[in-house]
Structure formats: C-alpha cells, structure tokens
Amino acid sequence: xxxxxxxxxxxxxxxxxxxxxxxxxxxxxxxxHLAAAPIRTIEERELLFSEHxxxxxxxxxxxxxxxxxxxxxxGRRQIVGFAYPGDLIGLEAHDTYRFNAQAMRPTRVRxxxxxxxxxxxxxxxxFGLKLYDAVSLELAAAHDLLLATGRRSxxxxxxxxxxxxxxxxxxxxxxxxVLDLPMTRSDIGDFLGLTIExxxxxxxxxxxxxxxxxxxxTRVHLRDLDxxxxxxxxxP
Amino acid sequence: xxxxxxxxxxxxxxxxxxxxxxxxxxxxxxxxHLAAAPIRTIEERELLFSEHxxxxxxxxxxxxxxxxxxxxxxGRRQIVGFAYPGDLIGLEAHDTYRFNAQAMRPTRVRxxxxxxxxxxxxxxxxFGLKLYDAVSLELAAAHDLLLATGRRSxxxxxxxxxxxxxxxxxxxxxxxxVLDLPMTRSDIGDFLGLTIExxxxxxxxxxxxxxxxxxxxTRVHLRDLDxxxxxxxxxP
DNA sequence: CGACGGGTTGAGCTACCTCAACCCTGGTGG
DNA sequence: CCACCAGGGTTGAGGTAGCTCAACCCGTCG
Numbered sequence: 001x002x003x004x005x006x007x008x009x010x011x012x013x014x015x016x017x018x019x020x021x022x023x024x025x026x027x028x029x030x031x032x033h034l035a036a037a038p039i040r041t042i043e044e045r046e047l048l049f050s051e052h053x054x055x056x057x058x059x060x061x062x063x064x065x066x067x068x069x070x071x072x073x074x075g076r077r078q079i080v081g082f083a084y085p086g087d088l089i090g091l092e093a094h095d096t097y098r099f100n101a102q103a104m105r106p107t108r109v110r111x112x113x114x115x116x117x118x119x120x121x122x123x124x125x126x127f128g129l130k131l132y133d134a135v136s137l138e139l140a141a142a143h144d145l146l147l148a149t150g151r152r153s154x155x156x157x158x159x160x161x162x163x164x165x166x167x168x169x170x171x172x173x174x175x176x177x178v179l180d181l182p183m184t185r186s187d188i189g190d191f192l193g194l195t196i197e198x199x200x201x202x203x204x205x206x207x208x209x210x211x212x213x214x215x216x217x218t219r220v221h222l223r224d225l226d227x228x229x230x231x232x233x234x235x236p
Numbered sequence: 237x238x239x240x241x242x243x244x245x246x247x248x249x250x251x252x253x254x255x256x257x258x259x260x261x262x263x264x265x266x267x268x269h270l271a272a273a274p275i276r277t278i279e280e281r282e283l284l285f286s287e288h289x290x291x292x293x294x295x296x297x298x299x300x301x302x303x304x305x306x307x308x309x310x311g312r313r314q315i316v317g318f319a320y321p322g323d324l325i326g327l328e329a330h331d332t333y334r335f336n337a338q339a340m341r342p343t344r345v346r347x348x349x350x351x352x353x354x355x356x357x358x359x360x361x362x363f364g365l366k367l368y369d370a371v372s373l374e375l376a377a378a379h380d381l382l383l384a385t386g387r388r389s390x391x392x393x394x395x396x397x398x399x400x401x402x403x404x405x406x407x408x409x410x411x412x413x414v415l416d417l418p419m420t421r422s423d424i425g426d427f428l429g430l431t432i433e434x435x436x437x438x439x440x441x442x443x444x445x446x447x448x449x450x451x452x453x454t455r456v457h458l459r460d461l462d463x464x465x466x467x468x469x470x471x472p
Numbered sequence: 473c474g475a476c477g478g479g480t481t482g483a484g485c486t487a488c489c490t491c492a493a494c495c496c497t498g499g500t501g502g
Numbered sequence: 503c504c505a506c507c508a509g510g511g512t513t514g515a516g517g518t519a520g521c522t523c524a525a526c527c528c529g530t531c532g
Binding site: 389430431434437453 | 487488489490491497
C-alpha cells in the first residue's frame with residue numbers, strides 16, 4: 001500500500017542501500033480491472049475496514065489518503081503505512097483483514113472483490129505472479145519501515161520520513177520540495193514510533209536549522225535536501 | 237522466512253490481536269519440489285548470500301539456523317529474522333537479494349532455482365497463488381516484528397521474543413518450555429533493536445524474577461509462561 | 473463567545489545507551 | 503598440562519534522548 005513512502009530513490013543507487021527502491025507499479029492487468037471497478041467514497045475519519053473483518057475486497061486509492069494501523073491491547077497504535085492515490089490496500093492473503101484502514105481526509109477508493117482477483121489468477125498464471133510481485137513490494141516497504149524505526153534517532157526517523165514523502169511526490173510528478181501532509185503529528189508519531197511532542201520538537205528543530213519551512217501545519221517546504229539526507233543517514 | 241518467530245499462537249484467538257497467527261506452512265507443491273532439490277551445506281558464519289547479489293535461488297532450511305539482516309551505512313545491523321528448519325529464505329520478488337543471510341551454526345539448505353519456480357508458476361496458476369500466500373506470510377511476520385519493536389520496553393521485546401521462540405518449538409513438536417537459542421546476545425539485540433547489555437540485563441532480571449532459567453547460555457527454560465505473557469503485554 | 477482538537481514549548485524523569493571492568497569458556501601453543 | 507588469549511557474556515556507573523506531564527497557543531466550530 002504505502003510504506004513505500006519510506007523507500008527512497010532520490011539518492012544514487014547504493015547510497016542508502018538499506019532503503020529499497022520500491023516503486024508503486026501495480027500489475028498491468030490489475031489496472032485494467034481497476035479502471036472498471038466501482039468507486040466507494042469514504043469521509044474523513046471513516047473506516048474503510050477494520051481488523052478481523054472478513055476480507056472481501058482489495059482497494060486502490062483514487063483520491064484522498066488512508067492510514068493503515070493496528071491497535072495494541074494497551075491502546076498504543078502502530079501505523080504501518082499511509083496509502084495515497086495509486087496505492088493498494090488489503091492485498092495480502094488472509095481471510096480477515098489484519099489492520100484497520102481509516103481515511104485521513106475525504107477519500108475515494110476503487111473496490112475489487114477478492115474472489116474476482118482469485119478467479120482471474122486461476123485462469124491467468126501471469127496474474128498470479130503479478131499478485132506475488134505486488135505483495136513482495138509491500139514486504140519490501142515493511143522492511144524499510146522496520147529499518148527506518150529500529151534504533152534510530154528522532155531526527156533520523158523524521159528526516160527519512162520527509163525524504164520518503166518527497167520521493168513519493170516525485171514519482172507522482174508533483175513538486176518534491178513541497179509536501180502536503182494530511183496526517184496529524186500523532187499519526188506521524190504512531191508511524192515512526194515517537195510521541196507527538198518529539199515529532200513537534202524535531203520539526204521545529206529542523207525549521208530552526210533552515211532545513212525545512214512550515215508555512216502551514218500540513219505544508220512542509222524542503223529547503224536543504226542535501227542536509228536532509230545527511231541527517232537521515234545519521235549526521236549530527 | 238522466519239520472523240514468524242514473533243507470531244504467537246499460544247494465546248487464545250484474539251488475546252494478542254496485534255500478533256498475527258502465522259504458520260510456517262509452505263505451498264504443498266513447493267514441498268514436492270523441495271524434497272528433490274539439491275542440498276547445500278554451509279558452515280557457521282558462512283554467508284548463504286549477500287545483499288545485492290543476483291537472486292538466483294530460493295532456499296529452505298533443512299537443519300541449522302540462519303540470520304537474515306541488513307547493514308546500515310553507519311554500521312548498525314538490523315536482523316529482520318531468523319530462519320529455522322522448514323523456513324524459506326529469499327522468497328520475495330526482486331532481481332537481487334535484499335538482505336544478507338548468514339548461518340548461525342552449521343546449516344543445510346535445499347536450493348531451488350528461481351527460474352524453476354517461475355516456470356512452474358506460469359504453468360500452474362495454483363502454484364502462483366501459493367507463492368503469493370507464502371510472501372503474504374512473510375509480510376505478516378515483518379509486521380509482527382514491527383509491532384514487537386515499535387515503542388515497546390526492553391522487557392516487552394525480550395519476552396515477546398521468547399514466547400515466539402516457544403511457539404515455534406510447539407509448531408515443530410518440540411518442548412515449548414525449553415528453548416535452544418543459537419544466536420548470540422548481539423544477534424538478539426540487533427533483532428529487537430536493543431544493545432547486548434540491555435538484552436543481557438533483561439535476561440538476568442527475568443531469571444531473578446523466576447520467570448526463566450538460564451542453564452546454559454544457549455538454553456533457556458521458561459518457568460512461568462503466564463507471567464511471561466503478562467510481561468509481553470506490558471505488565472510492570 | 474466558549475469549547476475543543478491539534479500543535480507547540482518547557483521542566484523533569486527514566487529507560488536505555490555508553491563506556492568500562494570483569495568473568496567464563498574454549499581453543500591454541502609452548 | 504597449563505598459560506595465554508579471544509570472543510562472548512555479565513555487571514556497574516554515569517550520561518542522555520526521548521517520554522511524561524503540564525501549561526499554553528491557535529484556529530475552528532457550535
């Protein structure tokens with residue numbers, strides 16, 4: 001779906017070897033089916049589906065943005081990814097959904113019944129392999145997130161996140177220096193494993209260092225990409 | 237491959253909803269092919285493959301144990317999983333390996349050329365779906381690890397790890413109360429995102445609390461499963 | 473206008489990291 | 503056979519990054 005966000009392709013190949021260069025291509029045949037698939041509209045904060053729901057559909061985000069997360073028994077929340085237009089949700093094989101998916105803003109998704117996908121895959125072996133490829137991308141994204149959060153400083157996490165968002169913009173032919181962050185500080189924190197306070201402090205620190213600008217809360221301008229990359233790799 | 241380790245199935249369904257109950261089943265057809273596949277023997281510390289190597293094979297561990305990890309530019313290491321007998325390695329679609337795989341002890345693996353797998357999948361749609369299922373399991377395992385390490389205390393991480401190992405034993409019809417840990421403290425630390433010192437201290441704390449016994453370094457006896465589970469969920 | 477949700481900022485605390493000493497075991501070689 | 507060494511593990515003391523708690527700000531909505 002989206003932790004692709006953390007995959008960076010800005011750097012020359014090999015510079016950040018631990019961040020896989022995952023792209024958000026979907027199987028071509030899938031595209032065909034999705035073009036015709038019905039659209040469902042969900043409002044801000046509305047759930048697309050919940051954990052343990054019977055897994056009926058696979059979705060592709062058309063517009064808006066969706067947070068995918070789990071709630072732990074003690075109430076803590078781990079966001080495993082943000083899905084943007086073009087991203088797939090609910091792809092992995094399981095008879096129930098393993099996450100909650102909640103719209104961060106008004107969102108439209110195309111819905112494909114899982115049974116349909118399975119049916120196609122049984123007829124067309126290539127399609128099955130495409131599904132396999134798509135989940136592999138998800139897996140790479142999950143590993144990227146794992147590396148991005150494991151034993152790294154708040155600054156490293158936040159800058160990695162910003163660079164990933166920038167990279168996503170680039171892929172979608174949008175300005176890689178101007179980020180629109182539909183998620184709250186709390187969302188970012190629950191994604192990166194930080195508290196809202198630490199996220200906030202890190203943003204202001206970056207602003208003071210003239211690495212970013214915070215015109216509005218949801219709008220971040222990247223001022224110094226080079227230093228941002230330095231910071232993401234652990235520079236002081 | 238193996239972060240399945242962190243999937244717990246000991247608890248009644250729903251008790252630890254954030255730990256998916258992933259099993260280490262492989263596609264049945266795959267089993268057939270693996271039974272006939274050639275065996276490669278690797279010594280302790282030897283690399284099965286390295287990151288960026290051309291991905292030629294998929295492996296199944298027959299005996300021994302393998303650590304799968306990435307090295308970050310600053311030298312830190314993140315282990316993404318431990319592969320035990322029955323586990324698959326190098327399953328995900330990518331033209332190069334995305335990790336290093338190193339034997340933690342003398343190990344035998346069966347090797348299947350990726351081209352062969354692909355060939356079969358093109359002929360037999362069911363097989364493609366099996367691959368898809370298998371990667372989905374990997375994905376679930378990666379998410380489990382993400383939840384296990386994200387913003388949780390050292391005690392929670394270590395106990396979760398121990399319970400996962402116990403669960404693995406149970407699946408393999410071995411004593412779930414006696415764990416054989418082939419990995420060093422450093423390995424455990426790099427897996428859970430902790431330093432060796434913290435891992436060590438946590439072990440001795442658990443020993444003092446009579447939750448575990450440490451007969452030998454590589455052998456852990458679980459004394460109080462209930463409390464272990466309490467601790468894994470965040471009890472003081 | 474007040475209430476509320478989200479964000480920022482500050483002060484203090486604590487869990488974990490760092491650094492350093494020490495122990496134990498197994499292997500090697502004189 | 504024992505001395506030595508190296509690698510892994512444990513334990514302690516001290517430092518610090520990020521968490522907690524709390525106050526405050528600001529924009530929005532009723």
